[in-house]
Amino acid sequence: MKHPLSGSGTRPGAILALADGTLFHGSAVGAPGQTSGEIVFNTAMTGYQEILTDPSYARQIVTLTYPHIGNTGVNTQDCESARVHVAGLVIRDLALLASNFRSSSSLSDYLAAHGVIAIAGIDTRKLTRLLRDGGAQHGAIVSGDDPQPALALARAFDGMAGADLARLVTTEAAYEWDQTVWRAGSGFGRRPRAHLHVAAIDFGIKSNILRMLAERGCRITVLPATTSAAQVLALGGDGVFLSNGPGDPAACDYAIAAARTLIDSGTPVFGICLGHQIMALASGARTVKMKFGHRGANHPVQELASGKVAITSQNHGFAVDAASLPANCRVTHVSLFDGTLQGFERLDKPAFCFQGHPEASPGPHDTAGLFDRFVTMMEDCKHA
Numbered sequence: 434m435k436h437p438l439s440g441s442g443t444r445p446g447a448i449l450a451l452a453d454g455t456l457f458h459g460s461a462v463g464a465p466g467q468t469s470g471e472i473v474f475n476t477a478m479t480g481y482q483e484i485l486t487d488p489s490y491a492r493q494i495v496t497l498t499y500p501h502i503g504n505t506g507v508n509t510q511d512c513e514s515a516r517v518h519v520a521g522l523v524i525r526d527l528a529l530l531a532s533n534f535r536s537s538s539s540l541s542d543y544l545a546a547h548g549v550i551a552i553a554g555i556d557t558r559k560l561t562r563l564l565r566d567g568g569a570q571h572g573a574i575v576s577g578d579d580p581q582p583a584l585a586l587a588r589a590f591d592g593m594a595g596a597d598l599a600r601l602v603t604t605e606a607a608y609e610w611d612q613t614v615w616r617a618g619s620g621f622g623r624r625p626r627a628h629l630h631v632a633a634i635d636f637g638i639k640s641n642i643l644r645m646l647a648e649r650g651c652r653i654t655v656l657p658a659t660t661s662a663a664q665v666l667a668l669g670g671d672g673v674f675l676s677n678g679p680g681d682p683a684a685c686d687y688a689i690a691a692a693r694t695l696i697d698s699g700t701p702v703f704g705i706c707l708g709h710q711i712m713a714l715a716s717g718a719r720t721v722k723m724k725f726g727h728r729g730a731n732h733p734v735q736e737l738a739s740g741k742v743a744i745t746s747q748n749h750g751f752a753v754d755a756a757s758l759p760a761n762c763r764v765t766h767v768s769l770f771d772g773t774l775q776g777f778e779r780l781d782k783p784a785f786c787f788q789g790h791p792e793a794s795p796g797p798h799d800t801a802g803l804f805d806r807f808v809t810m811m812e813d814c815k816h817a
């Protein structure tokens with residue numbers, strides 16, 4: 434049955450099918466067609482545009498638990514990359530009116546223009562409970578009212594385990610980045626000068642991470658995911674950043690090998706999210722697939738040394754198994770939500786990493802102070 438809050442009675446129907454046979458009927462939003470992926474939920478109350486364009490969401494159909502989506506429209510400043518990466522979008526109520534001083538388009542027009550298949554009018558609370566209690570599932574959204582193609586597509590999805598997706602979303606060629614963070618009144622800025630040079634390995638990098646580095650006086654060379662350690666070191670930079678990205682970290686053997694050599698070389702290394710997981714694997718630890726992952730904008734993460742709690746953005750379905758960390762690694766952060774390892778540092782090398790996203794897009798906030806720590810680490814190594 435169509436949900437009464439489907440946004441508009443005139444929209445054509447669509448079906449969301451889960452691989453276990455559960456069906457949801459709603460209305461088609463965005464582009465017509467069909468799509469499949471891992472169905473996940475994000476609990477953020479704002480930031481749908483950042484979520485849509487975060488490359489770490491490749492092959493995932495994202496359910497937003499906040500019930501009213503689209504009311505601020507979309508703008509040209511809040512994208513985390515040049516295109517939409519989610520495999521589909523599931524929402525409860527699509528706002529009929531988009532109003533914001535930065536808005537340049539409505540969410541539904543934006544989804545249609547970017548070929549994103551979405552479904553509205555879904556009981557997202559029921560769906561989220563199913564995923565929370567039973568774990569992440571494969572699923573599909575199909576335009577129309579016939580459940581069979583939707584079920585078949587959901588069941589045919591390959592899954593995320595073993596999927597090397599960083600290769601698919603990374604930049605083809607190296608490039609330089611010098612844009613700084615957005616500020617009300619002045620918008621984005623340009624880095625005036627640089628006293629450090631960072632090689633940022635792009636596994637699916639979000640733009641605001643690059644802005645946070647540029648903001649702190651870093652010249653940044655963004656490199657393709659498969660760049661070898663020798664090629665990175667040949668740049669002669671002051672540090673290496675391992676980015677966030679989609680898929681199973683254990684499948685990125687080329688990146689794990691490069692990270693191992695880079696860390697061993699003694700160059701400062703900082704990793705976020707997939708970069709954190711790759712650093713763990715390069716250090717000899719193990720990663721595991723989580724039951725339903727962490728996705729949201731208010732996940733409390735505690736820094737063990739100080740007891741301080743940072744409110745972080747999260748988007749991960751894999752995690753580092755804390756028990757597998759070797760003796761030369763020290764846990765620095767844990768989730769106060771479920772105790773998951775959220776950060777560690779190498780005791781023998783200038784290298785540390787964080788599972789969440791300490792940057793708040795598109796602004797300047799470094800919620801856990803990690804960009805500042807990386808800059809200090811690079812300065813100390815440069816002047817040692």
Ligand SMILES: NC(=O)CC[C@H](N)C(=O)O
Nearest residue numbers: 677678706707749750751
């Ligand atoms: N945001 C990320 O970098 C996600 C990392 C990894 N793909 C995961 O799902 O855990």
